[in-house]
């Protein structure tokens with residue numbers, strides 16, 4: 001055997017899994033077609049929102065509480081500043097805040113609700129509509145994605161993992177005794193495989209006919225006219241819903257530019273042929289929103305980047321063993337909202353891959369709810 005466990009795709013989820021597997025004393029091999037921290041997948045663009053009150057479902061809250069502890073642990077183990085707790089506001093009609101409010105009440109999470117008038121005093125950078133409500137989550141913030149992925153990979157290596165960069169896995173052949181991994185002509189034999197290939201998962205496992213689709217997403221940076229209003233201290237991460245569009249943004253990291261993006265609304269693409277250039281029509285609508293709702297930002301985009309969501313039919317993750325594929329554990333696709341969970345999902349999958357019972361029940365993410373081999 002070349003290793004106890006191989007991790008295929010050392011991006012967001014794979015780097016966390018490699019770190020957690022190596023922490024458990026497993027002999028780990030990682031395969032990454034680019035290099036940890038690259039900008040061709042889903043783990044780039046300077047910031048990812050972390051939040052504990054969760055509109056996607058209150059059942060996510062225990063995972064998020066553990067994830068935050070593990071982000072802090074990764075900071076301690078590597079000496080990096082990965083998670084920034086700036087707080088977060090959601091600007092929306094009250095009916096659209098119910099899941100957050102219910103989840104916060106159920107799990108005793110702190111929050112405040114402001115009406116438009118109160119919010120315009122507290123967060124004057126935003127312009128509000130009359131019926132807007134603002135949910136304030138003081139225990140939210142953002143993770144630095146490239147740094148997080150590089151830190152987790154590096155820590156895995158320090159703990160004994162071997163990570164091959166610039167190497168694409170072309171096929172895997174699982175059997176009852178282990179898994180054979182093919183990288184072109186070369187092959188490896190391991191006890192167990194964790195598949196964390198993100199947007200490429202369907203290509204690696206075509207036999208699963210995964211019901212997922214890859215969506216092109218655009219991140220856009222705007223210049224602050226008044227940079228002091230957009231610092232980490234003054235401008236919490238935000239999410240906003242209006243006219244059927246959901247968009248979100250972050251405080252300025254460099255005292256100059258503020259990153260803003262739409263959530264969904266992109267074209268369905270193939271990860272190997274996606275258009276990675278950005279065009280005027282990619283940013284036009286967002287720039288109109290900026291002009292209308294955050295007038296202290298110059299609505300002319302300074303730069304933009306392309307990224308990919310890998311969506312699932314029920315918007316939940318695909319995590320766990322797959323019947324018919326022995327010794328394989330799926331760690332994603334992550335349905336466009338997975339970054340914040342990386343260390344806890346990496347830990348739970350490390351437990352599964354090494355024969356332990358996961359500390360939290362991952363049944364709601366089981367692959368077999370969506371696929372059959």
Ligand SMILES: Cc1cc2nc3c(=O)[nH]c(=O)nc-3n(C[C@H](O)[C@H](O)[C@H](O)COP(=O)(O)OP(=O)(O)OC[C@H]3O[C@@H](n4cnc5c(N)ncnc54)[C@H](O)[C@@H]3O)c2cc1C
Nearest residue numbers: 009011012013033041042049169198200307308338339340
């Ligand atoms: C624009 C954008 C904004 C987002 N914002 C947020 C947010 O604010 N908060 C949040 O929690 N989540 C957010 N997400 C979602 C989150 O970033 C993703 O859910 C997460 O990064 C997915 O991780 P992954 O490991 O599945 O994919 P990736 O990080 O893309 O990792 C997959 C890796 O597998 C490698 N790979 C693939 N196939 C092979 C192969 N055959 N051989 C070797 N290597 C291979 C790839 O090169 C890649 O490195 C956002 C996503 C995008 C695109």
